[in-house]
Amino acid sequence: MIENHAKQSGGSDKIDKSSPIPIYYQIMSQLREKILDGAYPVDSTLPPERELVETYQVSRMTIRQAIMELVNEGILVRRKGIGTFVAPPKLEQPLNSLTSFTEDMAQRGMKAGSHVVSFQQMKPDPSTRKLLGIGAHEPVFEYVRLRLADDDPMALETTTLLASLCPGLQKDDLENKSLYDVLNERWGIQLEYATQSLEPILAPAYEAGLLHVPTGSPLLLMHRVTYNQNGKAFEHVKSMYRGDRYKFVTEL
Template identity: 45%
Template sequence: MALNRSVPVPLYYQLAELIREQIAAGELRPGDQVPGERTLSEQYQISRMTARQALVYLEREGTLVSEQGRGTFVAAPKLTYDALHLLGFTEAMLLRGAKPRARVLEQGVVTPPLRVARDLGLAGGEEAVKIVRLRFSDVTPLLLETSYIPLSRCPGLAQDDLASQSLYTLLEQRYGVRLLRATQTLEATVANAYEQQLFGVAEGMPMILLTGVTFDDHNKPVEQFKAIYRGDRFKLTYESERGAPVGNQVPAPRLSMVLA
């Protein structure tokens, strides 16, 4: 609970770590106000500038946001869909005022294919929950999504209701999985016969294929996924900027999936 001055780790960094841990432990929740610069400096017996350095550091990495005259607050995670999954299907839907719906086509425990098992780091024969969902905007099917999650991570997932709630919320809230990182690959393809029928599109319809793996805070793979989007309805926009930082935040390239 105190800082250690006899170790070659900067005080501001120790304090930043400490605050990060408090957030990770749930002692500080998104939206909560963190102690101010003056309070921290007194509490940990450091100068205000040093306390400030820790806060600025955390603000820069996106963990905190501060507002002059009000205080400093724990930032919303804004990762689950946004940066992490890139797709933002639900967001894109809500933005357009359409109602996101899902039909569960498959949900159960299986022995995953070799390629999937490898992505998930599973030993031979280890089981996983397979989930296949078709997602709609109102009545139009837009996206077919297949996910595999190791059974050991989510014992009851095969029985949970997935039609009405997000898989990511479920994983985080019910199974305590903290998703932090994702690798994904996007490519162009055309609809196969099954997909043609499912989406009700013509032969040769261009589609976007998104595959990838999400990882938790221990860098262990959590989910292997594959999603097929209707190519005529989705675009991907990418904005890169080498601009001046706004406040303390350095602008990162923005990438988002938009519905045409």
């Protein structure tokens, strides 16, 4: 079946050994083109290494290098003890857009979901006091949510929220709901703007388990401070996005 798909894609299995372009890169480019053309659908496997070796008349090491490049790009994904599969396409997330996760998933035609891992009211730590401009004794809500799209873990969010702006907030308010909708409907809080930073990290063991990725997998760590209609910082969010499912874009 995979061979038939490959033939239907119209892609060439020929490589130019006299080209200055490395052979593994030529093979990688051809495999990528077939994947993007749909010759190898999401969750399907590539032909066995021995078949690719025969097709391209190269060493097994060269084939493995080409496949590893596609894994590094997030086009293929390795599943321990099972094999290498075509990964779902990454979701593009605009850096200059201030929308809720629930709204974002709805716009993509996906079902958003949330699982509250923890929820507590506490005194702010020094970092939170600085970010939100509050005193040591002003209480905050801190909660951790696993964000889901079509029941697949996508991100882990740790949110710190000024308790004085939303008295009576409960854990149930955060299950499978948009926090921003709840804040607006019950307390009249509107999002005005936010500051964000983004950096790559490797998944710690605990977070990797929640996100269903191997420990050490690439994640995208975002810090955001959100301001209301009065220019008051009311929320700090630390989000860990799966690197194999997300890419962030911005318009310059």
